[in-house]
Each structure stands twice: as structure tokens, then as C-alpha cells.
Amino acid sequence: MWRxxxxxxxxxxxxxxxxxxxxxxxxxxxxxxxGPVTNQAREVIFAPKSGPLLYAGMALMMVVxxxxxxxxxxxxxxxxxxxxxxxRWAVGAxxxxxxxxGNGALWVILGYAVIAVTRRTGAxxxxxxxxxxxxxxxxxxxKTGDAWLLITSKTRPTVLDQYVATADHALGNPxxxxxxxxxxxxxxxxxxxxxVYVQLAVAAVVVALYQLRDVAAERRFPSHHxxxxxxxxxxLGPGIYMIFPVVGPVFAYGPGAFGxxxxxxxxxxxxxxxxxxxxxxxxxxDALTPRNCMPSLHTAWATAIFIHTRKGxxxxxxxxxxxxxxxxxxxxxFGYHYGVDLVxxxxxxxxxEAALRSLDRGWxxxxxxxxxxxxxxxxxxxxxxxxxxxxxxxxxxxxGPLLILAMASVVYGFVRTTKQWETSTGTVQRxxxxxxxx
Numbered sequence: 354m355w356r357x358x359x360x361x362x363x364x365x366x367x368x369x370x371x372x373x374x375x376x377x378x379x380x381x382x383x384x385x386x387x388g389p390v391t392n393q394a395r396e397v398i399f400a401p402k403s404g405p406l407l408y409a410g411m412a413l414m415m416v417v418x419x420x421x422x423x424x425x426x427x428x429x430x431x432x433x434x435x436x437x438x439x440x441r442w443a444v445g446a447x448x449x450x451x452x453x454x455g456n457g458a459l460w461v462i463l464g465y466a467v468i469a470v471t472r473r474t475g476a477x478x479x480x481x482x483x484x485x486x487x488x489x490x491x492x493x494x495x496k497t498g499d500a501w502l503l504i505t506s507k508t509r510p511t512v513l514d515q516y517v518a519t520a521d522h523a524l525g526n527p528x529x530x531x532x533x534x535x536x537x538x539x540x541x542x543x544x545x546x547x548x549v550y551v552q553l554a555v556a557a558v559v560v561a562l563y564q565l566r567d568v569a570a571e572r573r574f575p576s577h578h579x580x581x582x583x584x585x586x587x588x589l590g591p592g593i594y595m596i597f598p599v600v601g602p603v604f605a606y607g608p609g610a611f612g613x614x615x616x617x618x619x620x621x622x623x624x625x626x627x628x629x630x631x632x633x634x635x636x637x638x639d640a641l642t643p644r645n646c647m648p649s650l651h652t653a654w655a656t657a658i659f660i661h662t663r664k665g666x667x668x669x670x671x672x673x674x675x676x677x678x679x680x681x682x683x684x685x686x687f688g689y690h691y692g693v694d695l696v697x698x699x700x701x702x703x704x705x706e707a708a709l710r711s712l713d714r715g716w717x718x719x720x721x722x723x724x725x726x727x728x729x730x731x732x733x734x735x736x737x738x739x740x741x742x743x744x745x746x747x748x749x750x751x752x753g754p755l756l757i758l759a760m761a762s763v764v765y766g767f768v769r770t771t772k773q774w775e776t777s778t779g780t781v782q783r784x785x786x787x788x789x790x791x
Contacts, residue, residue, distance in 0.1 A: 374493070377500040384507050389496035396459055400441075400448040404455030406495055409558035411458040413580065414465060414488030416565040417480050426461050433457030462488045480572055487580060491554065494587050501591035502643035509598035509644050513739065514605035515620070515633040517647065517691050520738045522631065522746035523753040527692035528602045528685045532625025535686030543687075549676060550683035553654055556676050557583050560661055563669060577713045579661040582706050583654060589705065590650040597735055598644035602629075603688025605636070618642075624688050631746045647735065649690045652698030653705070655680035660706055693738055696760050700731045703767045714774060723770045727763045734759065 378388030434457035469481035607622030662673030704727030711720030745752040
């Protein structure tokens with residue numbers, strides 16, 4: 354079995370992922386902080402940073418289980434969490450950071466990993482290990498992202514916010530406009546958008562659970578699903594942060610309407626009431642704020658959710674649309690991103706999705722051209738933000754529509770190409786006419 358190409362590919366991917374985690378662990382410890390492996394290991398005992406995410410990971414793992422096994426696993430997880438809460442209460446340990454629950458979900462995931470190795474054989478062992486790996490990958494992705502953000506803040510002392518803010522004049526400074534609108538809605542609107550922004554991964558798990566609903570019955574995973582796109586976006590995106598470091602309007606241009614921001618590192622207190630000046634240059638920033646704006650990965654992830662809900666029932670399609678719109682509103686309204694970040698994030702997401710679908714169905718001319726075109730457009734966007742921001746700001750009626758047109762062209766190419774793929778796959782050859790029986 355291990356000589357088969359797919360098995361070799363999975364083994365190589367596992368070794369590469371392990372090496373990547375070890376490298377991030379070493380890099381984080383160089384700066385005196387625990388890395389993703391340490392942070393994940395401590396959540397076996399200590400209060401987890403995100404309890405809902407751990408339960409979402411457990412839900413992904415349970416797609417390979419029967420309904421009876423799912424109820425038992427959920428009950429065990431809740432029971433373990435109750436014990437942890439009682440023990441913390443008895444010893445007076447207060448949860449000051451994170452959630453008081455979630456340890457039980459992690460214990461159940463790890464427990465099924467042990468069961469797969471010791472109590473399962475053959476295809477059943479492989480299927481259960483895939484389920485465990487899927488759940489752990491979602492959780493590890495969060496820890497890996499935290500380590501990446503730490504590295505960006507430590508290794509990129511200067512940021513390019515003034516270039517991006519200048520280029521954003523071509524779109525009419527949408528972060529400034531939406532920021533004033535969100536502030537005007539008061540605490541209710543801000544809380545709703547904040548919940549959507551923070552729980553994006555949980556929304557992705559809901560969509561993935563729908564896509565993986567038949568795994569337990571069919572005893573196999575579908576060839577492509579949302580979790581794959583989510584993980585690849587999270588893996589590639591931070592690398593672009595290193596190339597194009599940006600902190601965001603609320604940090605670079607003042608504390609903003611919600612009382613958080615760059616404080617003394619900000620250029621001035623301009624966001625969200627006063628548009629930034631058109632005089633870009635690189636600026637120094639602190640060693641704590643992540644350089645995690647270009648491209649907007651929240652936009653990329655929300656776009657992926659939107660794409661993967663198009664084949665679902667009506668409720669799921671509406672939910673995908675709402676989550677995309679609300680995520681765009683949160684990224685702009687809280688001052689976390691500029692408008693041009695969102696354009697780049699959408700192009701990035703569609704290109705990654707096209708590449709994964711091409712990899713799944715086999716590369717052909719249409720898939721190769723689509724991925725190449727999306728890559729070129731994405732590179733052109735970042736290049737224009739860096740080297741042509743003043744020209745973009747001085748000619749907004751020309752450059753603004755060009756930005757939207759470039760993004761729309763990638764989306765249109767994706768829609769047209771994927772429809773052609775579905776048509777060719779769904780075409781059934783008509784049987785040749787047979788001679789009539791005498």
C-alpha cells in the first residue's frame with residue numbers, strides 16, 4: 354500500500370508539515386515565546402485559547418464516526434470539560450485568557466488517534482486517522498497562524514501602510530467610510546460584526562460538515578472540500594505578509610472609533626474621520642503588531658466559504674452570502690484592512706480554489722490558464738500598490754474601476770471554467786442504437 358503514489362504523496366506531505374511545525378517552533382523560541390507545538394500541547398491541561406475551535410475540530414473528526422459513536426464522543430468531551438471546570442474551581446484557578454472549555458474536545462480527538470493505531474486495521478484505520486488529522490489540522494492551523502504573525506512582527510520592522518493607504522484613494526477610502534458607518538451603528542452592530550469576524554473558522558466547519566456528511570456511510574472523503582482550501586490559504590497567505598508587510602488603518606492611522614490602535618506608533622489620529630495624505634513612504638512600527646493585512650485572508654476565507662456554499666441548500670447559500678458581506682464589513686469597519694487588501698484577498702482566494710480543483714481533476718489547459726491568469730493579476734495588484742500608489746490616488750476614476758475590473762475578470766474566468774468542467778463531467782454519452790430484435 355505504501356508504494357502507491359497517493360500513499361507516498363500523503364507521507365511526504367505529513368513529513369513536510371511536521372518539519373514546518375518544528376521550524377516555526379524553533380523560530381518562535383528564538384524570540385522567547387512558545388511555538389505552535391507547545392501552545393497546542395499545553396491546551397491538553399490548561400484553558401484553551403479557543404474552545405469553540407476545538408469543538409469544531411472534534412466535529413470534523415466525527416464525520417468518520419457512526420451516530421452512536423458521535424453521541425458517545427460528544428458526551429465524553431462535555432464530561433471531561435465539566436471535570437476540568439470543577440477542578441479549576443476547587444483549586445481557585447481563574448481563566449483570564451481563552452475559554453474555560455475545550456479541553457474535552459482535544460482529549461477526544463487524541464483518544465481516537467490512539468484508538469485508530471491500537472484498535473483499527475486496514476482501511477478503517479486509515480479513515481479514522483484521516484478524520485483525526487482533519488480535526489487536528491484545523492486546530493494546528495490556528496496555532497501556526499499565531500506563530501507566523503509573531504514572526505512577521507519581529508522580522509519586518511518597517512511597514513508599507515502609507516503606500517496601501519494612498520492606493521486606497523482609488524477606491525474612495527472604503528475603510529474610512531465603513532468605519533464611520535459601523536461606529537454610528539453603536540455596540541449592537543459592532544458586536545455582530547465582531548462575532549462574525551472572530552468565528553469565521555467555525556462557520557467554515559459548518560459548511561465542511563455539510564460537504565462531509567456522507568463520509569461515515571461511504572467510508573471515504575470527497576476529493577475536494579472547503580477545509581483543503583481553508584488550510585492552503587492559511588499556509589500561503591502569511592508568506593505574502595513577509596513580502597508586503599502592512600498593519601492596517603486602525604494601527605497606522607490612530608486609535609480609531611473603538612479605542613484601539615497603534616497609539617504612539619501611528620502616523621496621526623486620522624482613522625476613520627480624516628482620509629490619509631498622498632505622500633507614501635515606508636515607516637517603522639512596533640515589534641508586537643502583526644503585519645497581516647496584505648492580502649486580507651479573512652476576505653479570502655470568507656470568499657472560499659461563499660464559493661463552497663453555492664451548491665448547498667438555500668439556507669446554506671444565504672448563510673454563505675451573509676458571512677461574506679459581514680466579514681467584508683468587519684474587516685473595513687474595524688479598521689483592520691484597506692479596500693485594496695480585500696480586492697487582493699478575493700483574487701488570491703479564487704486562484705487558490707482554482708488550483709486545488711485543477712489538482713483534483715487533473716491539470717488541463719483551461720485550469721492552467723485560469724491559475725496562471727489569477728497569479729498574474731494578483732502579482733500585478735501588489736506591484737501597483739507598491740510602485741504606483743500616487744498615480745492610482747491621482748486618477749481614481751480610472752484606477753478604481755480597473756481594480757474592480759481586474760478582480761471581476763478573475764471571478765468571471767473561474768465561474769466560466771468551472772461550469773465547463775461540470776458540463777464535461779456531467780455529460781453522459783448516449784448509447785449507440787442497437788438493431789431491433791426479430
